[in-house]
Amino acid sequence: MTSRNPIGEFSGSFIPLRSSDFCQRVLEQVDRLNADSAKTNHQRYLAIYRYTRECDKDLAFAFNDKRRSTAKLQLARIQFHDLLTAEEFSQFSEEMRAAVEVLLEIQRGESASKKA
Numbered sequence: 001m002t003s004r005n006p007i008g009e010f011s012g013s014f015i016p017l018r019s020s021d022f023c024q025r026v027l028e029q030v031d032r033l034n035a036d037s038a039k040t041n042h043q044r045y046l047a048i049y050r051y052t053r054e055c056d057k058d059l060a061f062a063f064n065d066k067r068r069s070t071a072k073l074q075l076a077r078i079q080f081h082d083l084l085t086a087e088e089f090s091q092f093s094e095e096m097r098a099a100v101e102v103l104l105e106i107q108r109g110e111s112a113s114k115k116a
Helices: 006-010 014-034 041-063 072-081 087-090 094-115
Strands: none
Touching: 014 041, 072 087, 072 094, 087 094
């Protein structure tokens, strides 16, 4: 049994759409942060700056520089942000999906411990 190329799998036509979806979510949150009239202009600016800086890191990690060595990590990051439908995720090989599920468990555990 030959395994499929993770880059080929990862280069599906829906991946650029998911990048756009991620950006849309960021912009919506920026609108909410900017609309917080209880904060000063400077406080809102700082909140937006911090938020977009973190999101920029996530965007780059998930969508930039696709390589075989990072494809599973990148797909896990995309899944972590709930950007793929179940149908889109099912298009990946069983091996890729299993690896992503393991990585998601790790990411979710790390996120939970940061919030605690």
